[in-house]
Amino acid sequence: MDTTSFTRKTIGAETVEPALTPPPMGGLQASFAKKPKIGLAKAKSKKRDIPEGIWTKCEKCETMIFDKELDENLKVCPKCEYHFQIGARERIHSLVETCTFEEMDADMTSVDPLKFVDKIPYPVRVQQHQKATLLKDAVLTGLCKIGPHRAALGVMDFSFIAASLGSVVGEKLTRLIERATEKELPLIVISASGGARMQEGAFSLMQMAKTSAALAYHAQRRLPFISVLTDPTTGGVTASFASLGDLILAEPGAMIGFAGPRVIKDTMKADLPPGFQTAEFLLDHGLIDSIVPRKEMKARLIGYLDYLTAAKKAVA
Numbered sequence: 001m002d003t004t005s006f007t008r009k010t011i012g013a014e015t016v017e018p019a020l021t022p023p024p025m026g027g028l029q030a031s032f033a034k035k036p037k038i039g040l041a042k043a044k045s046k047k048r049d050i051p052e053g054i055w056t057k058c059e060k061c062e063t064m065i066f067d068k069e070l071d072e073n074l075k076v077c078p079k080c081e082y083h084f085q086i087g088a089r090e091r092i093h094s095l096v097e098t099c100t101f102e103e104m105d106a107d108m109t110s111v112d113p114l115k116f117v118d119k120i121p122y123p124v125r126v127q128q129h130q131k132a133t134l135l136k137d138a139v140l141t142g143l144c145k146i147g148p149h150r151a152a153l154g155v156m157d158f159s160f161i162a163a164s165l166g167s168v169v170g171e172k173l174t175r176l177i178e179r180a181t182e183k184e185l186p187l188i189v190i191s192a193s194g195g196a197r198m199q200e201g202a203f204s205l206m207q208m209a210k211t212s213a214a215l216a217y218h219a220q221r222r223l224p225f226i227s228v229l230t231d232p233t234t235g236g237v238t239a240s241f242a243s244l245g246d247l248i249l250a251e252p253g254a255m256i257g258f259a260g261p262r263v264i265k266d267t268m269k270a271d272l273p274p275g276f277q278t279a280e281f282l283l284d285h286g287l288i289d290s291i292v293p294r295k296e297m298k299a300r301l302i303g304y305l306d307y308l309t310a311a312k313k314a315v316a
């Protein structure tokens with residue numbers, strides 16, 4: 001428990017204090033309340049020489065990594081190769097040739113067809129995420145150049161409402177796929193998602209059929225689609241376009257599934273095998289074609305595109 005209070009204190013938030021301190025109830029309670037304060041003071045003085053906000057703790061090996069080093073390493077732990085989540089813009093930057101990404105439908109934003117209110121009204125939630133992520137919704141789409149190849153690229157960003165599949169994500173991806181079909185371009189979609197966007201109800205579910213239908217037309221033209229699954233890819237995204245790739249790749253350790261393990265366990269009334277729903281497990285069971293570390297992704301995509309577009313080029 002010491003570690004928790006220690007880390008929280010370094011954020012410098014006075015507001016954390018009440019959560020750690022038991023409510024004053026007099027007698028024993030009050031004297032107990034004083035104790036953690038001594039610990040906190042010690043921790044604070046120890047930590048003082050380490051600047052805040054420039055280290056990140058690896059979620060797997062718990063190594064403290066210098067943020068600059070982590071960024072330079074494409075958000076992969078240099079010690080244990082744990083793949084942190086990465087934003088859509090950083091991902092695009094790591095894959096495409098400089099200044100070649102022409103974004104499509106950059107201003108498309110969600111409406112609130114159901115007037116949905118969860119803890120807060122849906123439009124407020126969208127606005128909060130737009131402000132925090134500087135994205136309009138959970139996917140960026142556009143045409144770009146990867147190595148020598150022109151390609152259509154869609155990248156989802158988990159930090160925007162868990163990259164849930166709403167009408168904007170579905171529509172932007174569908175338009176991207178249709179543009180790829182029209183221009184005879186290969187398509188790459190990098191997925192991450194917590195599933196359908198509940199706040200849009202059935203409108204979200206329709207996106208599964210819409211994107212899948214657009215992909216069918218793309219496939220009819222014998223154009224390649226490479227689907228890349230990142231941590232985590234679940235729900236309606238796994239159940240639609242993310243599983244329809246001619247090649248399905250995944251990042252190491254990515255959690256990939258439809259329903260969450262707890263739901264499956266409760267339904268099946270059985271223990272799940274170890275490593276269930278990880279990229280490695282799915283590779284062993286034939287659901288995906290390859291696991292590609294983030295740092296090799298660009299080179300591997302170029303290699304696959306060389307191979308998949310060679311026949312088309314030969315005909316031309």
Ligand SMILES: [Zn+2]
Nearest residue numbers: 058061077080
């Ligand atoms: Zn690590």
